[in-house]
Each structure stands twice: as structure tokens, then as C-alpha cells.
Amino acid sequence: MRMKNFITKGRGTIHFIMLAFFVFSFASCSDDDPVQTTPPYDPSKPIVVSDFTPKTGGVGQRLVIYGENFGNDPELIRVFIGGQEAIVIGVNGESLYCLVPEKAYDGTIEIYMGDRPEPLAVGSEVFAYERKMVVSTLAGFRNDRDDQGWINGHFDDAAGFREPAFMKFDPLNPDHLYVSYDHGPGIYLINFADSTVTQHLTSSAGNWWRIRSLDFSIDGEYMIVSHDQWDPNGISTSIMSRANGFKDPQILTTSRACNGASVHPVNGEMYFNGYEKGEFYRFDVMNSKPIIGDAGLGTKDYETLFLVQDNGWEFNVQIHPSGNYAYIVVVNQHYILRTDYNWDEQRFSQPYLVCGEPRVGGWEDGVGSKARLRNPYQGVFVKNPDYAGEADEYDFYFTEQHNHDLRILTPEGKVTTFAGRGSSSINPDPWGYVEGDLRQEARFDQPTGLAYNEAEKAFYVMDHQNRRLRKIALEDE
Missing domain, CATH: 2.60.40.10 (Immunoglobulins)
Incomplete structure (x- = not known):
């Protein structure tokens, strides 16, 4: 059994080995001269x-x-x-x-x-x-009994954040960050305009119980959520319209055990998966019945493009902003694949390994299959100014639920640790609740959801075992 997390919010964590060294260095006495001079x-x-x-x-x-x-x-x-x-x-x-x-x-x-x-x-x-990137807490808390529940309200008072989550900014309203929870009470809205957290829609409103992801249509007028359940004729994805406040869920597709759905940023089709056999599906969402009416595609009018590895493969699809490729983040098998986009056929092709090794969990920075991951969860593409003018100008930042960190994947397949697993002098565990320097101090406990605000150059991390929404950004003045 894991010991209770060490919790601290200060950036004054004293490393005891370093302290002993410097106290000794500053002492002005010695074994030969015990009198302080x-x-x-x-x-x-x-x-x-x-x-x-x-x-x-x-x-x-x-x-x-x-x-x-x-x-x-x-x-x-x-x-x-x-x-x-x-x-x-x-x-x-x-x-x-x-x-x-x-x-x-x-x-x-x-x-x-x-x-x-x-x-x-x-x-x-x-x-x-010099201001530098640090980890802080935006909202949430966890009391000693962990019975604080789900509380709507201002960032200072809100509580919840207690299940694995998936997050996405509204493409037409950057003040709105939507959060879906696996086994949670529904979809929540984090509103940066008034600094509040509210329940946007209950799970029962869409007949959901495991909402695994959310995304938006290419025009931003529709929200799409994926749903994980075991009935082959049950809901795998649902769609809601901006016109009705994203509160009018309709069934989009039906299939078994969907772990995620993503929309192509250029051509607009949707890609989603099946856990049972590792299916990778394509669906022309903009020509579906909920959008164009009865003449549109029905809930079974999707095609299977390929299978990923083996049965029981839990994965989601993270598509590059250019649409040129996507990463297939395999949560339960500890690796990431890449699938390239065929622009002529408007569909993704058979994937290949980018980093990690199937079925081998661990924590090790490295290139390609030499890197070790453990339960990668959600990622975001972030433009790297050092890549300006290159074919691919983006790094991929992703959370790892059971490595308790955030990693960076470069276009060349190099994996490094970005944040978390700090404060090693406290105890040897990589998890906890510590703020401060990204690597020297900060700790997370099973982070899952990840979002990035390009305008403020800030990451938002759903730190679900700590029951908090964390922020990574330059120190505020």
C-alpha cells in the first residue's frame, strides 16, 4: 500500500543533503579548533x-x-x-x-x-x-478525508476533479475549457472569464457513464464526446450543437468500447476507436444525420481503416494541427504510434511505432523504442520557436497517469520529461502535491487531462488524485 502523499505548496523545500553540506561549508570551526571564530x-x-x-x-x-x-x-x-x-x-x-x-x-x-x-x-x-515556468494550482482541494465532493463555484472554492479527465478549449471561445470525466458526473465548464467551475451537463443527460474524450467539429459549431460502454449497439459518440449551448446530445455513432474520438483539423472527418479489437474507425461527421438531417449518415455508417496491435488496446487519437499525421496514444500498453494522413484518400494509413515499447511500462527518457512510458493519457501539440521554418514546428506534450509527470515528444521521436517527479529529497516516490520548479520541485499524482492556451503560453493539467486543476506557466507578476 502506498503511503499518504507528502503535500507542500511552498517553494522553500530544503534539500537536507545540500543543507548539511552548506552548513558545514559556512561553519568557521573545525575538529582541531572547536571554538567558533x-x-x-x-x-x-x-x-x-x-x-x-x-x-x-x-x-x-x-x-x-x-x-x-x-x-x-x-x-x-x-x-x-x-x-x-x-x-x-x-x-x-x-x-x-x-x-x-x-x-x-x-x-x-x-x-x-x-x-x-x-x-x-x-x-x-x-x-x-528571471521568470521561469512553474507549477501552481488554479482550483480544487483535497481534505484529509477526501470527502469534499463536487462543488461548483469560484476557483478559490470549487472542488471535484476526482476522476481521469479529458480537456479541450472551445475553439470559438478561448475563455471556455470543457472537461469530461471517465466515471464522473458529466461535463464541466472551466470559465476563465469569471474564474468559475460549473457542471455543464450531467452524464444522465446523454445516457453516458464513461465519457472518455471531447472535441469540436471543424467549424466549432458542434461538440463531440466519446463514450465507453460494452453494447455493440450502444452509444460510442454523441454530438451537441453550439446553437443549443452544447446541451442537446444526439447519438452520432454506435459501437462497443470507444476510448476517444478526434476531428481532422482540415477536412473535418472524425476518427474514433474500439477497445475490443483495436479498431480504428473513420466517420464523415459533417455529413451525418444530426448535422444535415435524414439524408445524412447513420450511426453505423463508419468504416474500419485498420486494427491496432491486438485485442484490448485502449487508445485515443491526437491529430497534428496540420492534419498531416496523428499520434495514437495507447494508454494501457505504454507506447505511442504515428499514423500518416493520405491527402488523396482523406484517411489515415497503417500506423508505426514512435516511442515506447508495447506492454513494457517504465520511466526512461530516450529516442523511439528506447524510451519508456507508463500510461500516457492526453497530449497537446505546442509550437516550438526553435523549429521555425522546419517541416514540423510542433512538439507533443503529454501526461502520464502512472509516471506522475508530463513528457515531451519531438518530431524525431525523442522523449524527455517536462514536469513532475521533483523534490527527491522528500521521499523516493514520484507522486505527491508539490508546486514550484518544473523538475526540481513539482509533483503530480496521476495526471490525465491536458490543455494548452497558446495566447498565454500556459498548460492546464487535471491532477486527479490530488483533486486539483494545476497550471504550468511563467510566474505571475
């Missing part, structure tokens, strides 16, 4: 800040400040950088060691002693603070 702070003399190194950095940067009359008590001296208090690790008369705090934007270095309200020294040079 560094004098204490002398109130009759001024404190002087003469220099510091390095000159630039972000939150968590190790900073050494040089000067005079710092004393020898790290509990007495207080350091502020840019108006934010730093953690002092050690002090030795003419130097002190600290960690740069978050949001130290203006970089002014100030030295205080004890409870005195005014600084006793101010550096003549400012530290050049």
Missing part, C-alpha cells in the same frame, strides 16, 4: 553588502552574498530579494548563502536583523530575476 552580528557596526554571485537567476537559484557584519546566526539574519523573503541556509561573517525566492522581480537585495522593521543594508546592485 566568526564573530556575531555587532549592532554598533554597519552591515555592508558588497557583492553577490551569480548576478542572475530564477526561483530556487543558489545565491551567495558578500559583505561585512553578517554575523554567524542564520536564524537572526533575514534576506529579502525583490521584496520577497529568501531562505537563508548559512552565514559566516562576510558571506551568506540563500535561495532566491519566487517573484523577486525587482531584484533589490535587503538585509534585516531579527524583528527590526527596516533594512540595515541595501545592495547597490540588483539581482536580475
